[in-house]
Amino acid sequence: MSYSDKVIDHYNHPRNVGSMDKSSTDVGTGLVGAPECGDVMKLQIKVNPQTNVIEDAKFKTFGCGSAIASSSLATEWVKGKTVDEALAIKNMDIVKELSLPPVKIHCSVLAEDAIRAAIGDWKKKQETGKPVAAEAK
Amino acid sequence: MTTKSTLTAIGSKPLPDDTHSCWSCGDMRAAHFCASCGKVQPPSPVDYFTFFGMPPKLNLDVAALEKDFYDLSRRLHPDLNARAGSQEQEWSLEQSSLLNDAYRTLRDPIKRTEYLLHLEGVALEEQSKAATERARATGEVKKQIVPPDLLEEVFELNMQLEELRMNKKMGEDDPNLTKEIAGHKIALEAKHDALLQELQTYWTDWDSLIERNHGSKAPAEERAKITAKMVDVLNRRNYIRNLVRDVNAALEE
Numbered sequence: 001m002s003y004s005d006k007v008i009d010h011y012n013h014p015r016n017v018g019s020m021d022k023s024s025t026d027v028g029t030g031l032v033g034a035p036e037c038g039d040v041m042k043l044q045i046k047v048n049p050q051t052n053v054i055e056d057a058k059f060k061t062f063g064c065g066s067a068i069a070s071s072s073l074a075t076e077w078v079k080g081k082t083v084d085e086a087l088a089i090k091n092m093d094i095v096k097e098l099s100l101p102p103v104k105i106h107c108s109v110l111a112e113d114a115i116r117a118a119i120g121d122w123k124k125k126q127e128t129g130k131p132v133a134a135e136a137k
Numbered sequence: 138m139t140t141k142s143t144l145t146a147i148g149s150k151p152l153p154d155d156t157h158s159c160w161s162c163g164d165m166r167a168a169h170f171c172a173s174c175g176k177v178q179p180p181s182p183v184d185y186f187t188f189f190g191m192p193p194k195l196n197l198d199v200a201a202l203e204k205d206f207y208d209l210s211r212r213l214h215p216d217l218n219a220r221a222g223s224q225e226q227e228w229s230l231e232q233s234s235l236l237n238d239a240y241r242t243l244r245d246p247i248k249r250t251e252y253l254l255h256l257e258g259v260a261l262e263e264q265s266k267a268a269t270e271r272a273r274a275t276g277e278v279k280k281q282i283v284p285p286d287l288l289e290e291v292f293e294l295n296m297q298l299e300e301l302r303m304n305k306k307m308g309e310d311d312p313n314l315t316k317e318i319a320g321h322k323i324a325l326e327a328k329h330d331a332l333l334q335e336l337q338t339y340w341t342d343w344d345s346l347i348e349r350n351h352g353s354k355a356p357a358e359e360r361a362k363i364t365a366k367m368v369d370v371l372n373r374r375n376y377i378r379n380l381v382r383d384v385n386a387a388l389e390e
């Protein structure tokens with residue numbers, strides 16, 4: 001199987017690799033896995049509480065090239081979007097952008113899951129209102 | 138009770154769906170060879186268990202399967218049927234390749250389980266996508282298919298492995314880290330074995346369900362209850378299998 005140029009570019013130059021403080025109130029963390037292959041992905045977002053705009057995003061993926069490219073692209077896409085706009089990103093958008101073959105669709109699903117999980121985590125923190133004990137990491 | 142496969146003919150009563158009479162002598166239904174005249178038969182579209190003349194049970198005697206396999210591959214060998222004319226030779230070629238696929242699938246415990254799930258209509262590759270689509274439609278947070286602490290464990294260990302690889306690349310050595318990872322390796326292998334054992338208990342559940350129903354189909358919900366448990370173990374195993382593989386690779390590099 002050959003990877004598309006866009007996948008290779010993201011794979012060789014992944015954007016936004018890294019992590020943020022999980023305990024911070026304005027950070028949402030999504031840790032998800034693909035049961036089909038056993039790969040895992042962590043995606044974090046930092047949201048401006050006034051505007052609900054995602055100001056920063058980081059990821060770390062242990063998986064195939066398509067999963068790395070999908071998560072790299074996902075962080076690029078969510079940045080600057082409001083959380084509601086980010087929730088509209090579908091795995092097939094990623095498939096199209098990266099020209100993923102059918103056997104790699106589950107890798108893009110992983111990226112959509114990660115976005116949703118990160119936003120879900122952030123929303124939960126907003127509901128509980130009070131900041132989680134400010135102990136870094 | 139282990140199941141013996143019947144190589145020449147399955148039963149004397151023709152089965153409803155794949156009834157054949159021998160193309161050559163016209164006698165009763167034959168599986169791979171005619172029971173009467175011994176000629177090779179055209180392949181019929183059957184599942185791998187049926188191909189070996191067995192019920193779809195998961196605890197199977199691998200040694201007996203192997204014996205049947207060698208026996209059949211010898212007799213189905215295209216060279217043996219070479220002079221029999223091109224049609225028979227083609228059939229033996231087709232039967233041989235079916236035989237190889239069937240054997241490779243059934244002898245491996247994981248592949249055998251996955252194959253049964255496939256026969257049961259479980260789409261292993263689609264489960265995550267289906268759950269995501271549900272989450273998208275309802276706006277609820279998707280429940281991860283495996284427990285979150287397993288994901289946490291997988292992620293943390295991968296971070297450590299990456300550190301180990303980095304260290305090695307820089308020519309540095311962190312004996313503590315190496316030791317810690319070596320410890321994980323043992324624990325992971327034990328976990329992997331435990332998962333296989335758990336899987337085997339579901340095999341046994343499945344087999345007794347099949348036996349209780351004597352060849353007719355067991356009720357769908359009873360089958361689904363057991364196959365769901367198998368799917369769950371296989372999912373967890375995928376993560377552990379990757380970790381075992383990656384830990385070994387990182388320690389060896």
Ligand code: FES
Pocket residue numbers: 034037038039063064065066067104106107110
């Ligand atoms: S193969 Fe596992 S995420 Fe792509």
